[in-house]
Amino acid sequence: MSTSMVVIFRLHRQEYAVDIAGVQEIVRLVKITHVPRAPRHIKGVINLRGNILPVVDLHGFFSLPPRVNSERTRIVIIRSGGRTMGFIVDEVLEVRSFNLDALEPPPYLEEKKGKNFARGVIRLGERLVMLLNVDVIMNELLQAGEENGRGVCTNGS
Amino acid sequence: MDMSKYTQVFLDEARDYIQRINDSLLALEADPQGNRTVLNVIFRSVHTLKGMSATMGYSAMAEFTHQMENLLQKLRNGEVEPGEEVMDILFASLDVLEKMMDDIAAGGKGEVDTSDLRQRMLALLEKGADEVEPEPVKKKEEIVIEDEISFNEYESRLITEGKKRGFQAYHITVFIRENCLLKAARAYMVFRKLEKLGEIVKTVPSVQDIEDEKFNRSFEVILLSNRQPEEIRQALVSIAEVEELRIVLVGVEIKEESGAISPPAQDEAVPTNKKSGQIVCQDNRCELRTQKVRTVQTVRVDIDRLDTLMNMVGELVIQKTRLEQIGRQQGNSELNEALEQLGRLTWDLQNVVMKVRMVPLEHVFNRFPRMVRDLARKLGKKVNFVVEGQETELDRTVIDEIGDPLVHLLRNALDHGLESPEEREKAGKNPVGTVKLAARYEGNNVIIEVKDDGRGIDVEKVREKIVAGGLLPREEAVQLSDEEVLNYLFQPGFSTAEKVTDISGRGVGLDVVKSKVESLSGSIELFSTPGKGTTFQIQLPLTLAIMQALMVQTGNEIYAIPLSYITETTNITPGDIKVVQNQETMILRDHVLPLIRLHEYFEVPEEPRSLNEYAVVVVKKGEKKVGLVVDQLLGQQEIVIKSLGNSLPPISALAGATILGNGQVALIIDVPSLF
Incomplete structure (x- = not known):
């Protein structure tokens, strides 16, 4: 049995999780500097103790309704494959351990162009939490920039 | 023993020595009969290189430096004159050493074909031997070998205090026979003996490493003792398998060789020279000269x-x-x-x-004297090369980049700027031309000048070229000031191939020099007086990490525009904006200035504000100008430049970012990309 700690957060009405090993820290929403011509779902950059990091609008990425900032909005700083990015989430719900053996295969709907953005689904009673494949998502985000050249800016903030 | 981690240190230090030899050789060439200290410096540096390379196991280099040492020894003894052939060989040897360094740096063993050079050296050595009796010189001469050991504060205090009590600090290098099986045991015996004679202050490598046999053939000890060096030597030579000894008074060296136990005809790379040993310590009456213990230390940092x-x-x-x-x-x-x-x-x-x-410009400048010398010889020109202000310091990143442009300018000065000696004499000038490379501070900038006293540039010929090249119609070309004409030399491909000779060839690659300097946020100017000479003046910022910028705001976004690109700022009302061929423009002092609305250009997410008046920042790239329309100017500020990191693909319009006082990120506009 292999257990793993995951951070569970909310985007719109859905719950997602990422492996805690990749989570550097969770910070409050700060002013995001818009970056022109950045890849599509990159909202801009923030200053994290002197390092400049891109932040990602996951709502746009998962085609969810536009994000509304609230007191609970957070940026989850995630490191993966030598890259560090911030993911804007509506709320961080909990950190808990989870038995990876009980991971269920991801629903087909979450597969875009054959890329697995989800590693699987964690079932917590009634709740269904999607465990994200951060590396694949980051690759896809940067790819989008190359394809779009002049990325279209997302609608409002 | 794994030496790989020492390779970088070895390379760094060896390069320092090679540079020192290079400088000294140039000095020697300039004044062959001058004082002997220059020759001694060369000899010492080569000797140290030999020791270092032998320790690191680069036998090819050790052997080669040994060969050099032989030649230098002849020079020192006056058996060979420092004539042209000798100097050429020595310079060529340096090139070989450089090649060896490159090979070692690339992971090799420093094995470079040296047979040619060795032949020449041997020929010279034999010639020298024929002419002069190879008798050991009897005159008394001191050879001070530089101390390789540096001391920390505690150690140097021990030494100074010891000296007050009448103790001397000896730097003892013990060489153990190569095939010795119990090196650590021998070292232990050496320590035992030494401890009876005085106090051990320091060992290299550390005692622990020596006990673990983590040393090659030799180790070094600093001993505080009131005994005579001879006494110490006697005590140590009695230990079996101690092959050689070098005892140096700290600051002063007394070279010794335990000839009694040294097997004859040892490996060539033995880091001691028999002859010099005899010279220094004759009849045990060693002349001592005390020097201050060197305490200034440097650290190499990534x-x-x-x-x-x-x-x-x-x-x-x-x-x-x-x-x-x-x-x-x-x-x-x-x-x-x-x-x-x-x-x-x-x-x-x-x-x-x-x-x-900050690094002194010396690091770039010191390779030029040699280059100028070689080039002058090739071109058959006589040059007095003057270097000034090499102590001027610049940011490391600038130092790394400025070398190539300077090489270009110096080559230009020699090749095209200076006339041949005959031509100069005809013009009533000193047949020896002067090329000057000078650096100095000016405010927050560093000025580097490359100046020659050659034929100068004929402005009218350049003007002709502008017309002939179709760059400007004649009427306009005639109206250009001399300065503006000269500026055309920086245009890409301005003068090519056969045109070169007419206007002394300047222009080839000057555009490359210019763009390099500009990429370092610097600028370059050119002054020339026909018949008197030409001066290139490069202006560089002290550092690339910090720069002056104008902060501007549009919407809620703040951007930084590097001050070096800004020519002026002005205001504009929406009514003043004229559209010409789909391009928004304004009239600025009778000139049409294209406008870029930063808000649109940078796709700022929120709606643009409608204001009665906007601010315009006029930026330039070369001769071209463009006006950036923003909501308001926030003022000038010194900013620390940061990269956008590797988590974003490169974005062309941005030169990086900076962090504002309130912790927010402001993007730095890459002005050249706007054009």
Whole structure:
């Protein structure tokens, strides 16, 4: 049995999780500097103790309704494959351990162009939490920039 | 023993020595009969190189330096004159050494074909031997070998205090026979003997390493003792398998060789020279000259670490600004006082860190005398090459980049600037031309000048070229000032192939020089007087990590525009904006200035504000100008440049980012990309 700690957060009405090993820290929403011509779902950059990091609008990425900032909005700083990015989430719900053996295969709907953005689904009673494949998502985000050249800016903030 | 981790240190130090030899050779060439110290410096440096390479196991290099040493020895004894052939061989040897270094740096063993050079050396040595009786010179001469060991504060205090009590500090190098099986045991016996004679201050490598046999053939000991060096030597030579000894008074060297136990005809790379040993210590009456113990130490640091440090200091400054803002809001005078102190401290800290990144231009300049010499010989020109201000310091990143443009300008000066000696004489000039490379501070900038006293540039011929090249119609070309005409030389491909000779060839590659200098946020200017000479003046910022910028705001976004690109700022009302061929423009002092609305150009997410008046920042790239329309100007500020990191693909319109006093990120506009 292999257990793993995951951070569970909310985007719109859905719950997602990422492996805690990749989570550097969770910070409050700060002013995001818009970056022109950045890849599509990159909202801009923030200053994290002197390092400049891109932040990602996951709502746009998962085609969810536009994000509304609230007191609970957070940026989850995630490191993966030598890259560090911030993911804007509506709320961080909990950190808990989870038995990876009980991971269920991801629903087909979450597969875009054959890329697995989800590693699987964690079932917590009634709740269904999607465990994200951060590396694949980051690759896809940067790819989008190359394809779009002049990325279209997302609608409002 | 794994030597790989020492390779970098070896390379760094060896390059320093090679540079020193190079400088000294040039000095020797300039004044062959001059004082002997120059020759001694060369000899010592070569000797040290030999020892270092032997220790590292680069036998090819050790052997080669040994060969060089033989030649230098002949020079020193006056058996060979430092004539042209000798100098050429020595310079060529340096090139070989450089090649060996490159090979070692690339992971090789430094094995380079040296047979040609060795033949020449041998021929010379034999010739020398024929002419002069190879008798050991009897005159008394001191050979001070530089101390390779540096001391920390504690150690140097021990030594100075010991000296007060009448103790001498000896630097003893013990060489153990190569095939010795129990090196550590022999070392232990050496320590035992030495401890009876005095106090061991330091060993290289450390005692622990020596006990673990982590040394090659030799180890070094610093001993405080009131005994005579001869006594120490006697005590140590009695130990079996101790092959050689070198005992040096710290600051002064008394070279010794335990000839009694040294097997004859040892490996060529034995780091001691028999002859010099005899010279120094005749009849045990060693002449001692005390010098100060060297305590100034340097550390080589990875540039990345400095960048990290710089980063953190920058962050500290930002936090300080934040605190100051809070302090002002609170109105607590005690807090404000403490914050002021903190402010001064961080300011000092920032300055220190900036200084650490600074490197003297010497690192670039010191390879030029040799280059100029070689080039002058090739071109058959006589040159007096003057270097000034090599102590001027610049940021490391600038230093690394400025070398090539300078090489280009110097080559230009020699090749096209200076006339041949005959031509110069005809013109009533000194047949020896002067090329001057000078650096100096000017405000927040460094000025580097490459100046020659050659034929200068014929402005009218350049003007002709402009017309002939179809760059400007004649009527306009005639109206250009001399300065403007000369500026055309920086245009890409301005003068090519056969045109070169007419106008002394300048222009080839000058555009490359210019763009390089500009990429370093610098500028270049050209002055020339026909018949008198030409001067290229490069202006560079002291550092690339910090720059002056104008902060502007559009919508809620703040951008930084590097001041070096800005020519002026002005205001504009929406009614003044004219559309010409789908391009928004304005009239600025009778000239049409294209406009870029930053808001649109940078796709700022929110709706643009409609204002009665906008600010226009006029920026330039070369001769072209464009006006950036923004909501308002926020003022000039010194900013710390940061990269956007590797988590984003490169974005062409941006030169990086900076962090504002309130912790927000502001993007730096890459002005050249706007054109």
